[in-house]
Amino acid sequence: MPLTGLMDRLDDTLPLAARPYGLLPARARELGGDVFETRLLLQKTTCMTGADAARLFYDQDLFVRAGAAPRRLRLTLFGEGGVQALDGERHRARKRLFMSLMTPDARDELRDISARLWREAIERWRGRRQVVLYDEVSELLCEAACAWTGVPVTVRQLPAVTGLLTALIEAPAAVGPRYLRGRAARRLADRWAAAHITRARGRPGQGRALDEIAAYRDTDGRLLPPDVAGVELLNVLRPTVAVARFAVFSAMALHGNPQWRHRLAAEDDPEPLEAFVQEVRRFYPFFPMVAARAARDFAWRGHRFPKGRRVLLDLHGTNHDPRLWERPEQFRPERFAGRDPDPYAMIPQGGGDHYEGHRCPGEWITEDLMKTSVTALTRWMSYSVPAQDLRISPRRAPAIPNSRFVITQVAEPAPSVQKVHRVR
Template sequence: MWPTLTALSNEGTNMSNSDARHEAGPSDTTCGREIPRDPRLDASMGLLSEGYRFVSNLCDQLDSDIVSTRIRLREVICLRGGTAARLLYGAEGLTRVGAMPSSVLHLLQDKGSVQQLEGPAHRHRKALFLGICMDPARVEALVAEFRAAWRAALDEWEEADSIVLQQEAARVLTRAACRWAGVENQPEARLAEEIFDMIDKAGSIGPRNWLAQMRRSGTERRLRKLIEQVRAGEVVPGSATALHAIAFHREADGALLDDTVAAVELLNVLRPIVAVGRYITFTALALHRETNWRDLFRSGTLELAADFAEEVRRISPFFPFTAAVTTRPLQWEGYDLPADQWLLLDLYGTLHDARNFPDPARFRAERMLSWSGQDDCFVPQGGGEVAVTHRCPGEMITVELLKEAIRLLCLEMDYEIPPQDLGVRLNRLPAQPRSGMVLASIRRRPGTEPCVAG
């Protein structure tokens, strides 16, 4: 696609990537431990009904962090926990090709993207995204665009009786992302709706998903034309923009990216930025419920905004799972994993495991989590070393945008939370507050000096 630490119970958290690869080495001739098996013929209905809790429920029932089941009659080994995260994000002998249902793949990463590559090819393409997404100066520039887009939208919100924050955040982030990435002359309102649908319908099946895929195809066509115009010199983006970097990126063999692949990768920069809108929605919900934290931020004390943002990322249901397929027999924790085995890592369950995060259902920003610590159990956007694994390179962007959203919500505007359904269904993928988080009676706060979150 694109929150002092409490004592976390996590065996071997500091294991290096080389150690992880050794632990998940080729399977030998010895007989491995027996993997507990789900007695159901197929667990697809359980996945649909239990959603984010599916893997954890199964692991708890079978008293194991590794279980075997079937989804749509395909055998899958489900795992949870830090050592499992090291396997899926640190081990060789895995591929993402064939791991994700096509209905999800085409709406999110799509074919030819960096997520579909492995080994040297993946690391070379990943370096492109590291340069775009993890350069502090570029991240600061994106936050500035986000701030400007939010303030412009605030003028409109003051005239409205109410807004649905989840939808408005997508619109604001699309505008900020396009201007930051150098993607000009695009229908921003339409693009915001298209990208929102890619994210919102990724977990659906049937006509809703098909329509979102059709809309994504139109988005890709427009971006492919833009890539062609850049390469022809008809459009000249700034040299520091994502559009310029992707249009002129060369693979290890010296060839430019295919126009279609370049368009896919450009969208893979824009889409994850817009997806941060879901975290912004959950941030507003947390501010509504955690009144002590809200009052602290409204007093102008923002030093702990990053801790708050990280706890939002931990506790909020975002991506429930990640998947991979073994390319050769592996052995992990004494269990034999055959070649061509589908693996499913429980991200939500790992983030809500009491062994790693005491009292996991309680919002506790004082956990002082941080994406930069690369803790194997804190995996809202993946685990492992970002430069060499499939961990998302956008965590710095996510946290900085959330810090700015906290500042904007608490210091630059007043609003009311009218009666609404703020419940979150965990069998809806991706999850969201049912109402989308309605804000009413929005007013710009007078006399508030702009400042940067600490």
């Protein structure tokens, strides 16, 4: 047997790197269940998929996050000491900090900032030969996130800050230069964020997220060290910039489903927009999986979970599980008409409860920013989509179309959609 074939039988590291979104559900189907055991980096790992697996995975009596994320994620995407690696009361207290930033008034403010920046960007794009949507929206959302959190960033600094944050997002599953850029960006971003925390502690608070994080006291009553508080500040900024991927996927969905583009441009009804945004989140690949460790020995569906075992939950495969979704490989926003997503079946940003569990606290602002993006693309501008490579590589995680979605001929929308609408 060739060496690569032997390694594939012993360890799934290389196959998973080649198919980050497809390997886990495919193996589960082959084995006829929702859970199976493999090896990653020669370490025994249990993999799970499906809504029942998600319910189990987010049981905090059975799973912990401390030590679960692979080292390369901590050195790029997450940083050290942040909320993702906490458990118990420390996690609940830290999570309350993040959820306190998600009030209706705060979300309205971020929507208003992003809507203003979208309109300003559209003005700049007129007359340009082409616009690479992913790059432009990443910078737009970085500016919005910094303004919203109270982090001062000048026009000259904005491209560099955006570059740092996007490098963190790009790096975890990468190899070679892209991963090394992410490692270097993490070091720079940590120093930059810690410096903002230190400066915020030396002046009167202004009620922004930066001030709330700088003033937060851990369960021992002490302020977080500046580097840890900086990690939490980045945990607000970085995911906001990551929404640029969903903005691009929204543009792809509008391009591939022109009937929805026409409908969203013509109707002033929030329900179709809500359904469209949810289907974009379900359909397109975002982050493929999340990790935890078994908190104690237990068994589920005939599989033993020894204490300390690393467990992966398949996010993308659950969002495409044919047992949960009719024709999951088709883009069908109508599946969400009048339906609230199941918190364990619809898990692009994790499952369970926002307040008590490990579901992403920024999920609501993700939806808000996506609605603003879709409204901008359908109501505030017209544009052409030239021939380009819109394929999404199955090897790249997090995913993005190869061309990053290029648009041309940006102009005023058609007269029938030039009304100003409030983004809901």
